Amino acid sequence: MQQPKRELIVLKTQPITVWMFLFLAGVSQAGVLPLSFTTVLVPAAIAQTASPDTGINPRSYSPDPMIDKLIRKELALEDAGNFEGALSVNKTIVDLDPQNVYVLNTMAGLYGKVGSPGEEISWAKRAIAADPKYALSYINYGTALATTGKASEAEISFKKAVTLDPKLADGYYSLGVLADQEENFTKAVVWYQKAVQVQPDFAPAYFNLAMSCANLKQFDAASIALRNLLKLTPDNTEAKSLLSKFEELSKAPKP
Numbered sequence: 364m365q366q367p368k369r370e371l372i373v374l375k376t377q378p379i380t381v382w383m384f385l386f387l388a389g390v391s392q393a394g395v396l397p398l399s400f401t402t403v404l405v406p407a408a409i410a411q412t413a414s415p416d417t418g419i420n421p422r423s424y425s426p427d428p429m430i431d432k433l434i435r436k437e438l439a440l441e442d443a444g445n446f447e448g449a450l451s452v453n454k455t456i457v458d459l460d461p462q463n464v465y466v467l468n469t470m471a472g473l474y475g476k477v478g479s480p481g482e483e484i485s486w487a488k489r490a491i492a493a494d495p496k497y498a499l500s501y502i503n504y505g506t507a508l509a510t511t512g513k514a515s516e517a518e519i520s521f522k523k524a525v526t527l528d529p530k531l532a533d534g535y536y537s538l539g540v541l542a543d544q545e546e547n548f549t550k551a552v553v554w555y556q557k558a559v560q561v562q563p564d565f566a567p568a569y570f571n572l573a574m575s576c577a578n579l580k581q582f583d584a585a586s587i588a589l590r591n592l593l594k595l596t597p598d599n600t601e602a603k604s605l606l607s608k609f610e611e612l613s614k615a616p617k618p
Contacts, residue, residue, distance in 0.1 A: 427460070429459065446477050453466060464493040474486060484508065486503075487500050491504065498523075498528035498534070499531070502531070502534060504520045505524070517537075522534070524537075531561070535558035536558040539554035566592055572588040573592065573605065586606055
């Protein structure tokens with residue numbers, strides 16, 4: 364349920380499970396700017412982390428040709444927005460490779476995408492059990508916990524993720540969303556700044572950083588964040604409109 368509009372901007376919505384790095388910047392008619400946690404759908408991470416030591420061809424997702432083919436099919440279904448179909452294919456992959464942390468975590472992410480946080484928690488736990496040092500599993504686990512109202516447990520999970528991988532921007536971003544949900548905008552700013560520090564092209568973090576700064580009446584800082592965002596998304600009309608508003612507010616006489 365959306366909270367009543369505050370003096371300028373309200374950054375309070377129910378947590379939304381979204382595709383990784385999806386930008387949900389639009390301003391609703393009620394003036395509420397939606398926040399979102401990230402859901403990690405990561406079969407591609409197998410290719411991204413491939414090296415001669417893994418035995419995986421960097422152009423493939425698995426050394427097993429059958430699994431590689433299935434992962435490509437599953438990715439195509441994700442790209443088409445057919446997440447139920449992607450789930451079905453990924454279940455087959457799990458049957459073939461039941462301890463593959465990438466595949467298990469993808470199951471968690473897909474269940475988050477279709478709005479089943481209970482299943483997302485279950486599969487994220489399986490991924491963590493398969494490899495307790497795989498940071499991305501803690502992102503999906505924390506996202507599902509937050510979606511079910513377990514903010515304190517979610518915070519622990521996100522902090523575990525960034526402890527395991529200090530360069531994981533999704534972890535800092537998700538911690539920022541939690542802080543925003545609690546209307547602790549000062550804390551949120553710190554987390555969003557950390558997110559863009561480790562990943563300078565993370566557009567959603569710049570957007571939420573700008574909104575948190577605005578809620579603190581730090582309009583100069585909010586404007587800087589939006590300018591950085593517009594370097595990444597130059598056609599973003601919402602960001603342009605907000606930038607104009609914040610620049611005007613920054614010039615207004617201080618009370």
